Amino acid sequence: MIAQFESPIRMIAQPLLRPRTARILVVEDEVLTRAFIAEELRLAGFRVIEADRADDALTYIKAAVEQVDLVFSDIQTPGSLDGLQLAEILRDKYPDIPVILTSGNAPPRHVGIVEAFVPKPYDVTQTIALMSAILAQKSPGEPL
Amino acid sequence: MIDPCILIVEEDLLVRTLLAEYLRECGYLVLEASSAGDARTLLEDGSRRIDIVLAEVKSGEPSGFALASWVRTHLPNTQTVLAGTIATAAEKAGDICQEGPTLSKPYDHRLVLDHIQRLLAPRDRNNRA
Numbered sequence: 001m002i003a004q005f006e007s008p009i010r011m012i013a014q015p016l017l018r019p020r021t022a023r024i025l026v027v028e029d030e031v032l033t034r035a036f037i038a039e040e041l042r043l044a045g046f047r048v049i050e051a052d053r054a055d056d057a058l059t060y061i062k063a064a065v066e067q068v069d070l071v072f073s074d075i076q077t078p079g080s081l082d083g084l085q086l087a088e089i090l091r092d093k094y095p096d097i098p099v100i101l102t103s104g105n106a107p108p109r110h111v112g113i114v115e116a117f118v119p120k121p122y123d124v125t126q127t128i129a130l131m132s133a134i135l136a137q138k139s140p141g142e143p144l
Numbered sequence: 145m146i147d148p149c150i151l152i153v154e155e156d157l158l159v160r161t162l163l164a165e166y167l168r169e170c171g172y173l174v175l176e177a178s179s180a181g182d183a184r185t186l187l188e189d190g191s192r193r194i195d196i197v198l199a200e201v202k203s204g205e206p207s208g209f210a211l212a213s214w215v216r217t218h219l220p221n222t223q224t225v226l227a228g229t230i231a232t233a234a235e236k237a238g239d240i241c242q243e244g245p246t247l248s249k250p251y252d253h254r255l256v257l258d259h260i261q262r263l264l265a266p267r268d269r270n271n272r273a
Contacts, residue, residue, distance in 0.1 A: 031177060031182040031185050035176070035186060038176075049157075050157075050160075052178045056157040059267075060157050060158060063267070065158060065162070
């Protein structure tokens with residue numbers, strides 16, 4: 001029974017496979033901010049998925065398109081979920097995915113559920129270093 | 145030499161991400177926008193020269209047509225490619241890839257389309273239920 005599924009799966013998946021690089025899902029509705037951090041992350045060697053809504057980010061993770069290694073989300077996002085609600089869902093359903101939240105406002109009291117909070121405006125170099133440190137802690141010895 | 149830059153305008157994150165990844169594999173720098181409005185913000189920002197805009201026709205307000213018209217007027221050196229369906233978008237991406245900075249396509253665009261359709265199928269089924 002398994003054999004009949006082997007061929008099509010291999011045919012579709014192989015060309016889309018790449019060497020393992022950490023994938024960061026960035027959730028930010030301000031397009032210039034998102035494009036900037038995404039480009040810097042790509043230059044640093046990460047794969048980046050860009051979402052402008054927390055709902056879309058959750059849909060992407062649920063669809064299991066590719067493993068997401070870290071989520072970097074603004075707290076204030078349009079749609080039915082905000083960044084903090086997304087973080088709460090991920091903590092319950094996908095506890096292996098670390099979350100870093102960011103906001104221009106003061107952090108909410110229960111922001112402690114996530115790995116880190118980065119106030120806006122943030123230093124991109126320091127923020128990427130923080131992501132790298134969290135990923136290294138998560139999977140010691142694996143290339144980022 | 146700076147790699148040519150494509151702005152992909154597509155509302156659906158799953159579709160946009162896979163098309164964008166494909167075009168990056170083809171050697172392009174790729175910017176992503178989920179709406180024509182966001183696309184205009186990136187185009188007006190001007191911090192990067194955008195060579196090609198690949199947009200879905202229905203990309204919210206303003207529409208892809210309106211975006212194309214704006215690009216023609218304000219950025220005559222930027223080419224606009226409109227796609228009405230996901231299949232057309234994948235096909236257009238394949239064409240762009242063929243003309244791209246790398247010498248060969250990393251894989252056929254039909255594989256991207258197939259992958260997208262497989263991902264969208266369960267969601268479409270749920271929406272119909």
